[in-house]
Amino acid sequence: MLFQIDRDSFLDGLTKTVPISEKRTPLPILSHILMNVDESHLVLTATDLEVGLKITSEAAVQEPGMLAVPSKKLYEIVRELLPGQVTVKSTETQRILIESGESVFELAGMDATDYPAWTTGKEVETAQVQASRLLYMIDKTMFAASTDDSRFNLNGILFEKEGEEHIKLVATDGHRLALIHGELGIRPVSNVIVPRKGLAELKRLLESLKGEISLGFEEKNLFVSTDRLMMTVRLIDGDFPDYRKVIPEPSDTIVRVPHSQFTHTLRRVAILTSDRNKGVNIKVSSGKMELKTTHPDLGTARDVMDVEYSGEEFLVIVNAAYLIEAVGVIDTDSVSIEFREEGAPVILRPIPSKDYFNLVMPMRK
Amino acid sequence: MAGRIRVLDEKVINRIAAGEVVERPVSVMKELVENSIDAEATSIRLEIENGGKKLIRVRDNGTGMSHDDAFQALERHATSKLKTELDLVGIATMGFRGEALASIASVSRLTLMTREEADPAGTVITVEGGTIRSADRKGMAVGSMVEVRNLFFNVPVRRKFLKATATEAGHVHEAVTRFALAFPGVGFTYIEDGKLKMDAPAVGSTYERIYTLFSKDVRENLVEVNHSAHEGSLKGYVAKPPYARSNMRSVLTFVNGRSVKDRLINSAVTRGFANLMERGRYPFAILFIELPPDKVDVNVHPQKAEVRFVNPKQIYDLILDGVYDALTGAPYRVPGGTRREYGLPRSPTDSLSRHLSREDPEEAPRSDPGHSASPSSLPQDAATQQATAGGDVPAPATIPGHAADVTHAPRLGHQTGPFSSLGIVGRIPGSFVILHNDEELIVMDQHAAHERILFDDLVRSERRGEHLESQDLLIPQVIEFSVVEARALARHLGVLHTAGFRIEEFGEKDFVVKGVPSWFNKDDVEGLLSELVDVMLDTGVRGDPGRLREELLKSVACRTAVKESENMHAEEIRTLLKTLDRKGSPEVCPHGRPLMAKFPFAEIRRKLGRR
Ligand SMILES: Nc1ncnc2c1ncn2[C@@H]1O[C@H](COP(=O)(O)OP(=O)(O)O)[C@@H](O)[C@H]1O
Numbered sequence: 001m002l003f004q005i006d007r008d009s010f011l012d013g014l015t016k017t018v019p020i021s022e023k024r025t026p027l028p029i030l031s032h033i034l035m036n037v038d039e040s041h042l043v044l045t046a047t048d049l050e051v052g053l054k055i056t057s058e059a060a061v062q063e064p065g066m067l068a069v070p071s072k073k074l075y076e077i078v079r080e081l082l083p084g085q086v087t088v089k090s091t092e093t094q095r096i097l098i099e100s101g102e103s104v105f106e107l108a109g110m111d112a113t114d115y116p117a118w119t120t121g122k123e124v125e126t127a128q129v130q131a132s133r134l135l136y137m138i139d140k141t142m143f144a145a146s147t148d149d150s151r152f153n154l155n156g157i158l159f160e161k162e163g164e165e166h167i168k169l170v171a172t173d174g175h176r177l178a179l180i181h182g183e184l185g186i187r188p189v190s191n192v193i194v195p196r197k198g199l200a201e202l203k204r205l206l207e208s209l210k211g212e213i214s215l216g217f218e219e220k221n222l223f224v225s226t227d228r229l230m231m232t233v234r235l236i237d238g239d240f241p242d243y244r245k246v247i248p249e250p251s252d253t254i255v256r257v258p259h260s261q262f263t264h265t266l267r268r269v270a271i272l273t274s275d276r277n278k279g280v281n282i283k284v285s286s287g288k289m290e291l292k293t294t295h296p297d298l299g300t301a302r303d304v305m306d307v308e309y310s311g312e313e314f315l316v317i318v319n320a321a322y323l324i325e326a327v328g329v330i331d332t333d334s335v336s337i338e339f340r341e342e343g344a345p346v347i348l349r350p351i352p353s354k355d356y357f358n359l360v361m362p363m364r365k
Numbered sequence: 366m367a368g369r370i371r372v373l374d375e376k377v378i379n380r381i382a383a384g385e386v387v388e389r390p391v392s393v394m395k396e397l398v399e400n401s402i403d404a405e406a407t408s409i410r411l412e413i414e415n416g417g418k419k420l421i422r423v424r425d426n427g428t429g430m431s432h433d434d435a436f437q438a439l440e441r442h443a444t445s446k447l448k449t450e451l452d453l454v455g456i457a458t459m460g461f462r463g464e465a466l467a468s469i470a471s472v473s474r475l476t477l478m479t480r481e482e483a484d485p486a487g488t489v490i491t492v493e494g495g496t497i498r499s500a501d502r503k504g505m506a507v508g509s510m511v512e513v514r515n516l517f518f519n520v521p522v523r524r525k526f527l528k529a530t531a532t533e534a535g536h537v538h539e540a541v542t543r544f545a546l547a548f549p550g551v552g553f554t555y556i557e558d559g560k561l562k563m564d565a566p567a568v569g570s571t572y573e574r575i576y577t578l579f580s581k582d583v584r585e586n587l588v589e590v591n592h593s594a595h596e597g598s599l600k601g602y603v604a605k606p607p608y609a610r611s612n613m614r615s616v617l618t619f620v621n622g623r624s625v626k627d628r629l630i631n632s633a634v635t636r637g638f639a640n641l642m643e644r645g646r647y648p649f650a651i652l653f654i655e656l657p658p659d660k661v662d663v664n665v666h667p668q669k670a671e672v673r674f675v676n677p678k679q680i681y682d683l684i685l686d687g688v689y690d691a692l693t694g695a696p697y698r699v700p701g702g703t704r705r706e707y708g709l710p711r712s713p714t715d716s717l718s719r720h721l722s723r724e725d726p727e728e729a730p731r732s733d734p735g736h737s738a739s740p741s742s743l744p745q746d747a748a749t750q751q752a753t754a755g756g757d758v759p760a761p762a763t764i765p766g767h768a769a770d771v772t773h774a775p776r777l778g779h780q781t782g783p784f785s786s787l788g789i790v791g792r793i794p795g796s797f798v799i800l801h802n803d804e805e806l807i808v809m810d811q812h813a814a815h816e817r818i819l820f821d822d823l824v825r826s827e828r829r830g831e832h833l834e835s836q837d838l839l840i841p842q843v844i845e846f847s848v849v850e851a852r853a854l855a856r857h858l859g860v861l862h863t864a865g866f867r868i869e870e871f872g873e874k875d876f877v878v879k880g881v882p883s884w885f886n887k888d889d890v891e892g893l894l895s896e897l898v899d900v901m902l903d904t905g906v907r908g909d910p911g912r913l914r915e916e917l918l919k920s921v922a923c924r925t926a927v928k929e930s931e932n933m934h935a936e937e938i939r940t941l942l943k944t945l946d947r948k949g950s951p952e953v954c955p956h957g958r959p960l961m962a963k964f965p966f967a968e969i970r971r972k973l974g975r976r
Contacts, residue, residue: 174838174839174840175836175837176839246840276834277834279883343879345839361838363835363836363837363883364835365835
């Protein structure tokens with residue numbers, strides 16, 4: 001293996017792949033990046049067996065070849081090199097030589113054939129999707145997914161077919177739920193759950209891309225690709241709970257609040273919540289909303305804001321952090337909050353209404 | 366000052382519980398020291414030989430006695446403290462029997478040397494087996510000296526019952542310690558067979574006295590107790606577990622300044638330490654109970670160690686609550702230091718009651734307004750910032766579960782408590798958290814620590830009849846049990862409700878979980894419930910409702926606490942430490958296991974071959 005590559009394009013490839021490989025792993029090979037050089041390209045591959053990413057860069061190749069190289073060290077080296085051409089060369093002894101100007105590095109690598117093979121999704125049907133659209137749908141739901149690794153079926157977003165054309169993304173941790181539906185141009189073969197871990201990588205990738213990507217689903221994998229990169233995310237098998245049962249009929253008890261004021265008020269009173277007292281007491285009366293929190297050791301907070309409401313007075317306790325996150329994903333200036341009888345969910349929607357909403361279960365003392 | 370001593374009214378004598386005044390050397394010594402204290406001595410020197418069997422000598426710098434009074438004191442039933450039966454009821458001075466000196470003199474060779482201020486010379490009287498052998502005048506300093514030799518020389522039956530020298534000396538030593546604690550304003554010197562065993566100068570507070578009497582390991586673990594209820598108050602110090610002793614002898618209690626060994630008091634103290642002590646370990650506690658004189662009868666036992674309370678239940682609760690709150694309640698006072706409390710104004714600390722600790726400026730809390738920052742205004746620690754902000758390395762999606770780069774020096778701030786001032790080294794993958802202070806490397810069992818916090822919260826809300834916050838479930842979970850299990854569970858749903866579990870019966874064998882505690886971030890309600898049912902069916906605890914509830918809460922805490930294997934970020938470790946401080950938690954889990962193992966750097970250096 002011998003090739004020259006522009007330092008910046010080399011670094012760009014590594015910046016995207018290294019985070020995936022870097023995780024601590026019992027398999028040493030997974031902390032390596034696979035370098036695969038063909039006639040005119042360098043292909044960098046990283047995987048943690050949950051997520052895989054391949055990035056292709058142009059290179060002036062004298063001699064094709066393959067080698068697995070310690071990813072973090074490689075990244076650190078390339079990051080510190082001066083801009084310009086870098087010469088990369090493998091040795092007989094599975095070492096790699098990196099030369100740039102007067103700098104020479106030699107790193108011990110591992111046999112490329114030990115690198116885990118993974119699905120490339122070549123035969124899968126794909127659709128062109130705006131990266132920002134997929135990102136938007138993930139952002140509106142991911143926050144509600146469970147972070148408890150033991151609830152693996154709640155540990156991600158459900159991608160579900162809806163009607164003939166639509167797709168629905170749903171996430172819940174058992175206390176709250178977020179849902180968005182719409183068109184993506186493609187739908188999974190059956191309903192699938194994309195795990196949190198994969199979503200995080202996917203999100204990061206989507207954030208770095210502009211324009212369209214191709215999106216495809218296989219029974220066990222999700223694929224996202226552009227002309228120079230390709231990501232595979234392994235899907236979870238597992239039953240997603242029947243969320244439909246918990247989404248109630250619309251309620252008449254609707255309070256309209258200004259988005260930013262509500263967020264700020266919540267943040268203020270949330271200062272005096274604690275591990276064991278996460279709730280904010282919300283009292284709504286005609287035109288007013290009072291928010292109160294109590295920290296058992298430190299004290300209390302109280303705040304009042306004007307809201308649009310004209311029904312009877314009522315009281316509800318909601319986890320302040322959940323509420324902040326729920327409002328946080330709403331992207332309109334006004335938010336509608338629907339309340340119901342005790343023990344029933346509180347629903348938050350954008351005003352004007354859009355293709356998403358989320359709900360939070362109340363708390364009790 | 367002649368005529369100060371009056372002969373007791375016959376009825377009063379009869380009211381005094383019958384019994385022997387003098388039983389063994391320690392009883393003699395107690396009578397003599399009490400006399401010295403009554404005589405306003407500020408310095409008492411005690412000496413014994415052969416466990417007191419050969420010699421007991423008490424010398425004081427008190428008021429002393431006149432020539433006449435010295436003679437009268439050696440007669441039976443002479444006392445200057447009581448006039449009528451009424452005096453006995455509201456008794457407030459230490460001695461009340463009016464027969465001690467005479468009794469002692471009748472069973473030993475006793476020499477009394479005493480001089481009062483007005484008298485130019487002192488009086489020396491020698492008594493042998495109750496008969497005055499000689500009397501003389503002699504120049505001496507104001508004060509008294511009583512020397513008791515060959516106790517029971519004329520009562521062989523009693524002499525035979527005296528224990529080994531070491532045992533008798535042990536009793537005397539313990540009694541001196543108790544006196545020394547009860548009277549910090551009096552200097553005590555104690556000599557055993559010519560060896561100086563205690564040299565405690567007069568000080569201004571009980572805490573300073575403790576400081577001279579006990580070793581560093583005790584002092585470092587002390588927390589202040591300060592609690593009042595009804596008409597009583599409880600003050601003093603207890604050592605925070607895991608510090609423990611191997612017997613009950615370090616529970617030193619006083620009622621209205623009088624040292625007592627009372628079963629009710631001891632069991633309340635022990636109870637206050639329940640769930641903090643391993644089996645077979647005993648607390649260290651120095652506690653002063655103050656009650657109106659008509660609420661307590663100290664005249665029950667001639668040894669004056671037992672007392673009778675008018676309202677035992679109130680006393681029990683007073684002690685239990687006081688001890689428990691000091692050990693687990695937040696905030697609590699660290700003796701002589703700043704309060705472990707953030708943001709809130711300091712309330713004035715009452716020093717121990719006046720006649721115990723003669724007002725002391727040192728004892729008052731050191732107000733330190735500059736350091737009473739609230740936690741939110743605490744500077745975010747640098748390590749955390751670094752850990753969250755990340756360098757220019759693309760941050761990995763999940764922070765790996767190893768001892769990340771969070772090492773930093775222990776925080777020095779005065780506003781932090783002993784836990785939060787520890788430096789976080791990191792976490793062993795899948796295992797314990799490593800901390801350090803200036804002197805030690807510390808391994809913390811984060812599970813045990815979290816369990817401690819949860820358990821204390823649970824117990825507190827249970828005792829207050831509150832419910833912990835409960836988060837409704839989106840989809841209620843139905844769990845099935847056997848008929849027997851279901852019955853047990855149905856009976857105890859209340860305790861679970863306290864803990865924040867909202868569970869309802871749903872048919873004969875099914876239960877529906879509608880809400881879980883808001884901190885409960887595990888999903889395994891079913892596993893937890895079946896464990897709780899096991900506890901409910903455990904015959905060992907079934908019969909004792911109080912203990913059963915406690916065991917249930919212990920299980921809840923244990924199940925919901927972070928696991929040893931669970932990944933904890935630097936920030937979470939930091940929060941855990943802060944909470945331990947805020948809650949004033951003792952360093953043991955509810956099962957009594959220590960939260961931390963400490964490895965002194967000195968030892969490590971030695972192991973590494975360094976000097
Ligand atoms: N060390 C002492 N200093 C001054 N007076 C003393 C001392 N010891 C005893 N007395 C006097 O002798 C009296 C009798 O003492 P005692 O027989 O011990 O009875 P009690 O102390 O119970 O009154 C006391 O009331 C006290 O006035």
